[in-house]
Amino acid sequence: MSSNLTDEMDKIIQEKLGGYVEEPSPDLFDSIVSGRKQSGQNNVLTKILLAIAGAAIILFLLYKLLSQQDHSSGSLLYPALNEQNLLTSTPDHNSVYPAVNRQAAPAYKNFWAHMDGRIFSRNYAADYATGNTTSINPQYAARNMAGKARGKNNSIAHTQARPAAATRKTDPAKGSLSQKAPADEVQTLKAMFTYLVDSNGHVSFFNQSDEIGTTVSYEWFFSDGNKSYSSNADHHFIANGTYHVCLSISNELGAYDSYCEDVYISNAPIRKNLIGKVNAGHNAPDKGTVYLIRFDSSSMVPYMIDSNRLDELGYFSFNNLPDGYYIIRATLDTRSMYYNEYIPTYLGQTLVWNNARRYATYGLGHHGNSEMLVINLLPLSPRERGNEQVNGELPPSNNPLDKMLILYDEQGRPISYGYVDPGGKYSFTDVPPGKYTVYDPRTGKYVSYDVGKGNPTPPPAPKPSEGENSSGTPSEAGSGSPGNLQAYPNACNEELTVEFDNPTLSKVTIKVVNPVNYSIPLTQEVRKPSAHQKVFLYPGMLPNGLYILMVEFADGSAPLTTNILVKH
Amino acid sequence: MNTPVNENETTLIKGCIREDKKSQEVFYRMYAGKMMGICMRYAKNREDAEDILQEGFIKVFNNLKNFKAEGSLEGWVKRIMINTALLHYRKNLKYSDHVDLEYAGAEINDIDILSAISAKDLMSMVQAMPDGYRMVFNLYVLEGYIHKEIGEMLGINEGTSKSQLARARKYLMDLIKKKEN
Numbered sequence: 001m002s003s004n005l006t007d008e009m010d011k012i013i014q015e016k017l018g019g020y021v022e023e024p025s026p027d028l029f030d031s032i033v034s035g036r037k038q039s040g041q042n043n044v045l046t047k048i049l050l051a052i053a054g055a056a057i058i059l060f061l062l063y064k065l066l067s068q069q070d071h072s073s074g075s076l077l078y079p080a081l082n083e084q085n086l087l088t089s090t091p092d093h094n095s096v097y098p099a100v101n102r103q104a105a106p107a108y109k110n111f112w113a114h115m116d117g118r119i120f121s122r123n124y125a126a127d128y129a130t131g132n133t134t135s136i137n138p139q140y141a142a143r144n145m146a147g148k149a150r151g152k153n154n155s156i157a158h159t160q161a162r163p164a165a166a167t168r169k170t171d172p173a174k175g176s177l178s179q180k181a182p183a184d185e186v187q188t189l190k191a192m193f194t195y196l197v198d199s200n201g202h203v204s205f206f207n208q209s210d211e212i213g214t215t216v217s218y219e220w221f222f223s224d225g226n227k228s229y230s231s232n233a234d235h236h237f238i239a240n241g242t243y244h245v246c247l248s249i250s251n252e253l254g255a256y257d258s259y260c261e262d263v264y265i266s267n268a269p270i271r272k273n274l275i276g277k278v279n280a281g282h283n284a285p286d287k288g289t290v291y292l293i294r295f296d297s298s299s300m301v302p303y304m305i306d307s308n309r310l311d312e313l314g315y316f317s318f319n320n321l322p323d324g325y326y327i328i329r330a331t332l333d334t335r336s337m338y339y340n341e342y343i344p345t346y347l348g349q350t351l352v353w354n355n356a357r358r359y360a361t362y363g364l365g366h367h368g369n370s371e372m373l374v375i376n377l378l379p380l381s382p383r384e385r386g387n388e389q390v391n392g393e394l395p396p397s398n399n400p401l402d403k404m405l406i407l408y409d410e411q412g413r414p415i416s417y418g419y420v421d422p423g424g425k426y427s428f429t430d431v432p433p434g435k436y437t438v439y440d441p442r443t444g445k446y447v448s449y450d451v452g453k454g455n456p457t458p459p460p461a462p463k464p465s466e467g468e469n470s471s472g473t474p475s476e477a478g479s480g481s482p483g484n485l486q487a488y489p490n491a492c493n494e495e496l497t498v499e500f501d502n503p504t505l506s507k508v509t510i511k512v513v514n515p516v517n518y519s520i521p522l523t524q525e526v527r528k529p530s531a532h533q534k535v536f537l538y539p540g541m542l543p544n545g546l547y548i549l550m551v552e553f554a555d556g557s558a559p560l561t562t563n564i565l566v567k568h
Numbered sequence: 569m570n571t572p573v574n575e576n577e578t579t580l581i582k583g584c585i586r587e588d589k590k591s592q593e594v595f596y597r598m599y600a601g602k603m604m605g606i607c608m609r610y611a612k613n614r615e616d617a618e619d620i621l622q623e624g625f626i627k628v629f630n631n632l633k634n635f636k637a638e639g640s641l642e643g644w645v646k647r648i649m650i651n652t653a654l655l656h657y658r659k660n661l662k663y664s665d666h667v668d669l670e671y672a673g674a675e676i677n678d679i680d681i682l683s684a685i686s687a688k689d690l691m692s693m694v695q696a697m698p699d700g701y702r703m704v705f706n707l708y709v710l711e712g713y714i715h716k717e718i719g720e721m722l723g724i725n726e727g728t729s730k731s732q733l734a735r736a737r738k739y740l741m742d743l744i745k746k747k748e749n
Contacts, residue, residue: 009678013682016685020609020687021604029597422709446676
């Protein structure tokens with residue numbers, strides 16, 4: 001595989017996968033939150049356990065200390081292997097068991113038996129006090145207590161029905177909740193549900209309420225105007241968004257509770273189709289690819305979600321798109337007939353994604369489900385071939401969709417485009433000697449080159465540096481040019497000063513030209529002719545980018561043009 | 569978008585550090601889709617990708633207080649995701665040092681086939697690669713690391729990284745050709 005082919009394939013892979021975006025499952029955020037809580041709780045749990053262990057040791061030591069004191073008053077509690085103690089406390093046994101050490105064993109046994117008894121009885125008492133018993137399922141126990149507390153009206157049948165209700169619940173957290181409820185508190189209904197967002201806006205809701213009573217009624221509000229009255233509900237949301245879903249439950253005793261939760265739907269099945277044609281204006285359908293880029297308007301982040309091949313007639317289609325903003329970008333295949341004639345272009349004929357016209361699918365409802373779009377690729381100017389190269393390097397980009405660079409000639413006409421390699425390097429080959437500007441649509445930055453003139457080897461290109469907008473700027477436009485046309489500062493922002501000679505003292509029109517589509521976003525007429533004119537332009541409202549200044553004379557003398565000007 | 573950290577991001581980061589759930593959710597939604605896209609490339613399937621994404625976001629939220637507003641926030645989140653992905657598969661990674669650069673020679677035709685494949689299909693082909701190939705392939709072709717850096721990240725030598733990449737490319741081309749036929 002030649003390295004050129006490898007590079008080309010890498011480029012295609014970068015275009016397709018570099019900006020690839022996929023929505024994770026809607027409940028993943030909750031998993032993250034609970035995942036973090038769990039790890040936090042684990043830490044807390046460890047600390048608590050350590051604290052308990054520490055306390056137990058201290059208690060034991062205290063106990064030991066106290067027992068020692070007890071022992072001095074003649075008790076047999078202390079289990080020490082102390083010959084003297086044993087001899088004094090059990091003088092009768094001393095003759096039966098001559099070895100002191102053998103006497104020690106029964107003393108220990110006695111001690112542990114004693115301890116066990118105490119621990120056991122204490123626990124038992126504690127259990128009794130809270131009404132908790134280890135032999136019965138705590139959920140059932142708590143419910144049983146609650147049932148008893150409610151009074152004599154509870155029939156046996158009623159209490160028998162309850163274990164069934166309890167086992168229906170699977171959430172262990174709920175069990176511990178009911179366990180906490182004191183026996184003497186009258187338990188009320190507690191509404192609760194969980195849900196699962198399936199595909200296409202379909203959501204399954206699971207009733208998780210604590211239910212008391214034989215007849216519990218349910219009412220689900222989905223906040224899209226729909227309701228349901230079953231215990232577990234299924235619902236289909238037809239539009240994306242956040243829904244405040246509520247479950248209200250009530251029983252025959254008049255108890256009532258409700259619980260609400262926001263349900264986030266991002267996969268609802270209201271879908272639109274975008275059908276389009278590429279290069280219809282140039283009447284040159286060709287093999288190519290169209291990329292669909294989702295534009296998240298809240299975070300201002302574009303990401304690619306799909307790509308589509310052009311058919312023989314130059315058509316593409318993206319179907320079943322959810323509501324939202326999109327940017328569409330069309331490119332021709334490297335091997336296509338017109339590959340060298342058109343620049344990959346975003347919908348709306350701009351090269352920079354953040355200036356590309358975003359296409360909102362919200363508006364499509366009025367026209368049915370499909371909308372027709374036309375993308376006209378921007379043409380490259382025909383160029384001469386030469387033996388020089390324009391080489392440079394840019395900081396690597398995070399967004400592979402924007403790795404394209406455009407080479408402009410001295411007149412500001414786009415003559416070629418290429419891509420930055422993964423290391424940030426780029427190269428335009430086969431150009432004749434001359435002045436060039438390389439434009440990085442991603443940042444709106446540019447760098448100028450002067451290659452081959454009188455030099456057998458191309459001089460190294462000035463390297464642009466990220467973050468310094470004004471570094472590497474081309475020399476001021478037009479110095480030494482015909483008519484002494486000068487425009488500065490370059491790059492400009494709010495104000496641009498233009499100076500030129502006007503020997504015929506004719507009326508002058510200054511035009512700011514967009515070199516990409518030859519539109520004229522700004523014109524200024526100069527009414528007061530003088531031999532040397534100094535005019536101020538205010539390009540503040542122009543979009544950032546590259547422009548050319550054109551000075552036209554009313555008497556028909558040749559117009560003057562500047563080099564590329566940068567508005568930033 | 570490439571500016572290191574703007575004011576909104578700072579406010580958001582502060583909210584997340586305060587454990588404000590709304591901020592965390594906004595933060596999450598800001599990056600979820602994009603980062604999922606990255607995780608998909610490193611994972612074998614969607615489930616694994618979600619696992620990596622979840623683990624990655626937990627790390628992000630736990631470490632956000634350590635984020636220095638020097639580089640871009642997105643770059644930082646992305647690096648965490650990639651590191652999480654590498655850790656996820658590290659135990660499965662087996663590399664062969666046998667350098668075998670024999671290709672089924674790619675032809676110009678292959679480029680057209682590759683351009684014709686949808687992003688989704690290409691993604692599933694990348695996911696089908698053996699773990700070791702996939703890691704090197706992603707790091708080199710899509711993240712733009714050089715072999716030396718990849719070697720350091722994966723604890724392998726530079727040559728191994730090169731041969732893994734060559735194999736990964738061949739593997740991908742074979743898959744693509746298979747699809748074409």
